[in-house]
Amino acid sequence: MKRARAEVLNARRFGVYHSITVVAPEVAQRARPGQFVSIGMPQGRSFIFRRQFSIHEASRRGGWAGTLEFVFDRHGPGTSWLAGVRVHEFLDVIGPLGTAFAYPAKLNACLLVSEGHASAPMYFLAQELRARGKRVDMIVGAETHEHVFKPIEGKRLSQTFSIVTADGSLGERGSVLDALPGMLETTGAEVVYAAAPRPTLRAIAEMCLEREIPSQIAIEDEMPCGTGLCYTCAIPVIRKDGGGYDNLRACAEGPVFNPARILWDRWIGDAPGSAPTPPEGYAKVRTWPG
Amino acid sequence: MTTSALGQTIAVDLNGLVFSHPVLAASGCLSTGRDVPSVVDVHRLAGVVTRSITVAPSRGSVVPRAAETASGLLSHVGLQNPGVDEFLAKDLPRLVRAKVPVIASIAGTRLDEYVRLTTALDRRPGIVALEVYVSTSDEEFAGEPFHASPERLNEIVGAVARMSRLPVFVKLPPMLPELVETARVCIRAGASGLTLIDAVPGLAVDADRLQSRLAAPIGGLSGPAIKPIALAAVYQVAHVMPRVPIMGVGGVSTAADAVEFLLAGAWAVQVGTAMLVNPSAPVEIAQGIASYLKEKGISSPADLRGRLRVRGEPAGDAAS
Numbered sequence: 086m087k088r089a090r091a092e093v094l095n096a097r098r099f100g101v102y103h104s105i106t107v108v109a110p111e112v113a114q115r116a117r118p119g120q121f122v123s124i125g126m127p128q129g130r131s132f133i134f135r136r137q138f139s140i141h142e143a144s145r146r147g148g149w150a151g152t153l154e155f156v157f158d159r160h161g162p163g164t165s166w167l168a169g170v171r172v173h174e175f176l177d178v179i180g181p182l183g184t185a186f187a188y189p190a191k192l193n194a195c196l197l198v199s200e201g202h203a204s205a206p207m208y209f210l211a212q213e214l215r216a217r218g219k220r221v222d223m224i225v226g227a228e229t230h231e232h233v234f235k236p237i238e239g240k241r242l243s244q245t246f247s248i249v250t251a252d253g254s255l256g257e258r259g260s261v262l263d264a265l266p267g268m269l270e271t272t273g274a275e276v277v278y279a280a281a282p283r284p285t286l287r288a289i290a291e292m293c294l295e296r297e298i299p300s301q302i303a304i305e306d307e308m309p310c311g312t313g314l315c316y317t318c319a320i321p322v323i324r325k326d327g328g329g330y331d332n333l334r335a336c337a338e339g340p341v342f343n344p345a346r347i348l349w350d351r352w353i354g355d356a357p358g359s360a361p362t363p364p365e366g367y368a369k370v371r372t373w374p375g
Numbered sequence: 376m377t378t379s380a381l382g383q384t385i386a387v388d389l390n391g392l393v394f395s396h397p398v399l400a401a402s403g404c405l406s407t408g409r410d411v412p413s414v415v416d417v418h419r420l421a422g423v424v425t426r427s428i429t430v431a432p433s434r435g436s437v438v439p440r441a442a443e444t445a446s447g448l449l450s451h452v453g454l455q456n457p458g459v460d461e462f463l464a465k466d467l468p469r470l471v472r473a474k475v476p477v478i479a480s481i482a483g484t485r486l487d488e489y490v491r492l493t494t495a496l497d498r499r500p501g502i503v504a505l506e507v508y509v510s511t512s513d514e515e516f517a518g519e520p521f522h523a524s525p526e527r528l529n530e531i532v533g534a535v536a537r538m539s540r541l542p543v544f545v546k547l548p549p550m551l552p553e554l555v556e557t558a559r560v561c562i563r564a565g566a567s568g569l570t571l572i573d574a575v576p577g578l579a580v581d582a583d584r585l586q587s588r589l590a591a592p593i594g595g596l597s598g599p600a601i602k603p604i605a606l607a608a609v610y611q612v613a614h615v616m617p618r619v620p621i622m623g624v625g626g627v628s629t630a631a632d633a634v635e636f637l638l639a640g641a642w643a644v645q646v647g648t649a650m651l652v653n654p655s656a657p658v659e660i661a662q663g664i665a666s667y668l669k670e671k672g673i674s675s676p677a678d679l680r681g682r683l684r685v686r687g688e689p690a691g692d693a694a695s
Contacts, residue, residue: 088414088654125652128628131445133598135652179414179654309441309448310651312412314404316426316452317441332434332455337410357437357590 086312087111091178093170094152100231102156102202103168104141109178110151116143117185118210119303119341122155123311124167125177132162134309137336139206139280140181153180156205156234182311184341186210186301188217189276195219196274197243198261198289200226200281204234206303210278211242220244222272224264226281230255245272262288274298279344280305283353290344302344306335313337321348327369329362385665387421387676389568389620389642392504392542394421394476396661397676398633401624401647402427402480402506402546407456408466414654417473421661424570424645425462425470427482427508430491432458442579442588447600448648449577451591454482454511459495471501478544481535482508485515489531493538504542507535507566510573522547525560536565544622546570549608558612558619568620570645571608575601575625598648602626606639610683613640617681628656630663637664637679 091107098104112122123135138155145151157164170176189195195214199207204225211221223243227233228251236255240246248256249264257264262285268274269292277300279289286302293300306318319332320339323346330348333339348367350360387397399422407425411417435455442449457466462479470477479502481492489507496502509521509528521527528545536543545561547554549572558569574595579588605625613621623641627633628649636644649656664676673679 086413132443133446133448133648133652134443177653307439307441307443309443309450312414312651312654313410314406314412314415314654315441315448315450315651316403316406316435316455317439317450319435319438319440319452319455321438330434332438352438 086179086182087115088177088179090175093172093174093176095154096170096172099156099235100233102158102234103164104154104156105167105170105176106149106152106154107176107178108152109180112178112180113143113151113153114145116140116153116181118206118213119186120181120183121311121340122153122178122180123182123308125179126163126166130162130166132166134163134307135179135311136163136167137182137308137311139203139303139340140209141205142209143181156202158202179312183336183339186278186303186341188214189219192275192299193220194273194275195221196268196272196277197221197223198265198277198279198281199224200261200285201228201232202234203280203282203303203305204239206280207278208235208238208242211239215242220272222268222274223247224249224261224268226250226261226264227255228252261285262292265289265292269296269298276300279303286344287349287353290347290349294345300344301341303340304335304342305340308336311336321351322346323348323367325369327367330367384674385661385668385676387643389542389622390618392567392620394643396421397637397643397664398657398661399424399478399622399643399645400650400657401645402508403452404647404650406466407462408470408477409457411469411473412654415650416655416658417470417475419658420475421643421657422476422478422503423470424478424506425466425480426456427454427480428456428459428462428492428496429454429482430459430488432456432461437590439588439590440594442594444577444579444596445600447577447596447598448651449579449589449594449596450574451589451594453591459492463495463499467499467501476503477501478504478506480506480508480546482511484511484513486530486534490534490538493535497539497541502541504544504567505535505539506544506546506570507532508546508573510546510548522551522557525557528557528560529564532561532564532566542567544568544570544620546573547608548573549575549604554608555611555615558616562616562619568622568642569612570622570624571612571641572601572605572625575604597625599626599628602632602635606635609636609641610639613681627660630660630667633660633664634667634679637676638683640680640683642677642680
């Protein structure tokens with residue numbers, strides 16, 4: 086992890102999303118899909134947490150070498166401030182942070198599922214998987230056509246590209262969960278990667294578990310620091326041997342997790358404090374079939 | 376960095392406990408020493424107060440644990456820590472290798488736990504002092520926090536101070552009916568100094584969902600929002616106990632903040648929330664203090680102590 090005072094090279098809009106490209110060679114050089122960058126907010130304002138964003142693109146070669154791009158939508162004071170940042174201004178960037186998606190060694194067909202701005206890291210992942218000779222199919226979901234992130238890019242990167250919008254303004258009407266069973270069938274997916282809001286991730290994880298398809302998810306959580314210091318972004322994760330669980334930090338031990346090891350009821354259930362531990366203990370979860 | 380780049384000594388002496396400069400990392404913002412991110416220059420800190428250590432490992436509280444509030448961080452981590460045995464085996468050696476003085480923060484729910492922790496941590500190379508966290512609930516006393524009862528505080532602090540050869544600091548919250556009296560109880564029981572203040576109780580509400588933003592639901596508020604509360608606590612206690620070392624903590628984000636604490640009567644400061652958002656904050660603050668002293672022609676941070684004049688009172692009364 087490196088900290089840089091990084092110059093903004095480009096600040097663009099894609100539909101409802103904002104995208105910022107910064108010059109941060111030391112960060113870009115090391116970045117892998119699934120990892121994120123942490124952006125410091127200006128001093129003296131009332132919003133103090135650092136803001137964390139998945140890496141959408143990290144360029145190591147060509148005219149854009151040493152740059153990296155992240156994407157966000159305005160939903161609070163921090164992202165509103167960022168949306169006003171202009172080219173040639175400087176940002177306090179720490180990265181790359183967190184764990185990255187693991188690439189399958191033997192399995193081939195990869196299905197990438199994402200919703201809203203969480204699609205941003207999936208294009209980075211798709212590029213890396215294709216560079217390793219893997220088959221890539223994608224499902225991208227959003228509220229409306231304006232919320233579908235870079236549909237042309239998605240089409241270019243995947244064998245089959247399925248768009249679903251809640252209002253039917255682009256692609257099929259519905260959610261990624263409606264499209265997932267069919268796509269698993271038609272693409273012969275052997276591995277699923279997902280990035281989406283938590284309830285969607287949970288449903289995707291359950292569908293994959295039923296069909297015994299290994300999956301990895303990148304979770305989003307509010308992280309005050311992003312660097313593992315504050316211990317607030319905890320996720321209850323079953324230990325490898327099945328003997329109990331630990332509260333792991335989404336920013337340091339995550340954000341990529343094997344969803345079969347997450348105690349969903351304890352994490353996002355209605356009464357997480359009272360989620361019982363099964364008397365027979367937790368299931369031992371097979372490690373990622375790398 | 377005993378001597379700053381400006382050729383000035385900014386070391387501080389807390390009645391025998393000497394730090395190279397007056398800025399430490401507060402408890403809870405640098406874990407217990409494990410996987411400290413490389414963006415933190417640990418060896419340039421005057422000292423590290425660990426996340427509070429308990430006898431048994433603790434998973435901490437249910438999520439969500441944090442919320443951003445106006446100029447503040449509201450959090451309830453629930454003392455997540457690896458427990459004293461693993462701290463000694465794995466975490467402490469890393470801090471020792473980083474050559475940073477360690478102040479071990481200890482937390483218990485019974486008297487015997489504080490005793491066990493003190494015995495385990497005393498005489499361990501690298502640990503220069505203990506900080507006793509007394510905001511946990513007292514299992515032997517109806518679950519009230521230890522700081523709520525002067526008798527219990529006297530027992531706990533007395534036991535730790537008697538068992539330890541190290542300087543003992545007690546961390547107190549500001550919301551006490553008799554803060555100065557409580558501070559006096561700690562010192563009479565054998566504490567060498569005080570850490571003021573612990574996080575301020577707070578509640579954050581999500582009106583859209585009609586629910587609290589933390590699962591706890593009440594958390595500890597930290598960050599710039601609590602600085603005036605912390606300054607008042609330091610000032611009140613320092614005023615009546617000028618010879619007792621106080622580490623000021625609560626919303627220190629800049630060198631100017633740190634100087635305010637020193638003027639109010641603190642002997643050193645701890646930086647917590649500011650470090651989470653700016654990992655090099657403590658080092659920048661120490662450098663800023665050196666510049667301030669040079670600019671004002673003041674020879675050491677200790678000379679700031681007690682220099683706070685009360686507005687409207689004639690000059691020269693407060694400083695002596």
